Amino acid sequence: MQGRDGKAGSAVVGYGLAILQAVLYSTLGIFGKLVYATGLNAQQSVILRFFFATVLLGVFMLIWRRQAFVSRQPSVYLQAVFFYISSIFYFFTVERLTAGMTTVIFYAYPAVVAVASLFVFKERLSVSTVVAFVLAISGLAMVSGVAAGEVTLDALGILFGIVSCVAFAAYTILIQKTGRSESPLTVTFTLSWTSLLASCIVFAPSLPGLLDLDAYQLMLGALMALFATILPIFIYIEAIKRIGGTKSSLIGISETPFSLIIAFLVLGETLTLGQGIGSCLIVASIAVITIAPLLAKDEKPR
Template sequence: MEVSRIRYWLGVLLVFLAAFCFALKGVLIKLAYQYQIDALSLLTLRLLFALPFYIGIAVYQRKREPVAPLTLREWLWLFFLGITGYYLASYFNFIGLVYISASLERILLFTYPTFVLMMNAVSRKRGISRLQWGALALTYLGILIAFAPHIQFGNQHNVLLGAFWVILSGLVYAVYLVGSDSMIARVGSQRFTCYALIAATIPVFIHYLIRNGFALLNYPAPVYGLTTIMAVFVTVVPTFMIAEGIKRIGSANASLVASIGPVFTIVLASGLLGEKITALQLLGTAFVLAGVSLIGWKGKKM
């Protein structure tokens, strides 16, 4: 009994630490943008620096726990999911952060659990319950409350454009999550994560070469430091912590613990970037977290 309790709380700690790492992403991106680097270059450096870790882990997993070879159709599906989750969703998110604050980005990005709920309702032909509709309403009300001051006072340039890209990122990421269930069951969560990121890195690098040529060594030194931190502590480490945490406490409980992420981002953005925290932003964040938590809790019951 004591061992299972320790296992559970270790899982909670892993998810909590992963949420903190993920919360650093927007702050690090905003810091990197101070050095006149564009979204595509930043994403390319992040994936390239993370790539050796994922290749090494994939090779280790393959030797440790061999699985039946994937069919061509399965490889293509995995490749599609990798592009969706780690290329398109990330790229849209990086573009959005050009225009809006890190704290607002994290709040808007938390629309993705609502998209997952609605996609599952359509794909599995299940109706959305009254409680779930209430959770959706609570989430979007919170987003409107947190978002309204930025429009009213016009204190952020192109805030609507930035919001569009971040919400689109959440929608695309939801497609990735909904579509990944079968592949995760087929190859395991850690192996799937490695394959998906490796698959995404190829088109990102090609996109970069077409747009910018061979200019990856022309950025200021702090950019490489920030992208290295982003690759290791915002990509590699938290993806495996969250995978292990889910294995120990379940996806529903993990989603509840991870919902602390926007709070971390708000605090970090205030301390490191000097972003102003407003009462409406805090109230909107509370509403969003309540709605997302309710969706996660209800998902456990279904």
């Protein structure tokens, strides 16, 4: 009985963590726009993000002194590769497609995770998961404008989006497969410093522009690193440990309505009726995927 209650409690925590990381990740676009408004470009913003993520987490771990800084697990570095590929190709996709089309392609990654999990982890797709997928994809189509035909197609942009989607799905699957063998702090720090190193190499021509940052730009970089990088990566890893990659990634789709709401409240951006309805469908999908399993556990005899 205690074991069953403990497992159910862990699942509840997992669902809560998955939702929290989606809320935190949804602030990335807001911070990005605020940074762009100061005159920095996208490449410089990427470098700034991972620089502060590495510094802030490194200082914390130096004080905490309980986890290793550098992972010795090859799988963690493979995670870092997929994480960075996903980040860079997402940036390339946004340059060629609308934000809405980019969102739809990228957030197909939970479906990739679910299909892969059928073979890798022998997971079964429950009725509630399938219903949640249908609601989520329908909501994404309305939020993005795809349902209304408000998209611009570009073959290379679509290819970049698929690469970003599949890479993030691979990153998620690797977390589920190896996440218990390494500290989440160690993994997060490894992802941060390897992404910083890769960014400095890929975007080397943009480095000189970062030598004369003002206090406001530094503050935005630090906040973006903390709330849109360090915390969501750490929390996402913990969520996957508790409820698996399929459910965690599906709940991650809730980042989309959170982004719209925060942009509406902070930046004053317009929230259309279609986006509002789509957001409700996505929220409904999250409710289905989180509540249904908990209700099923309650109905089982103890």
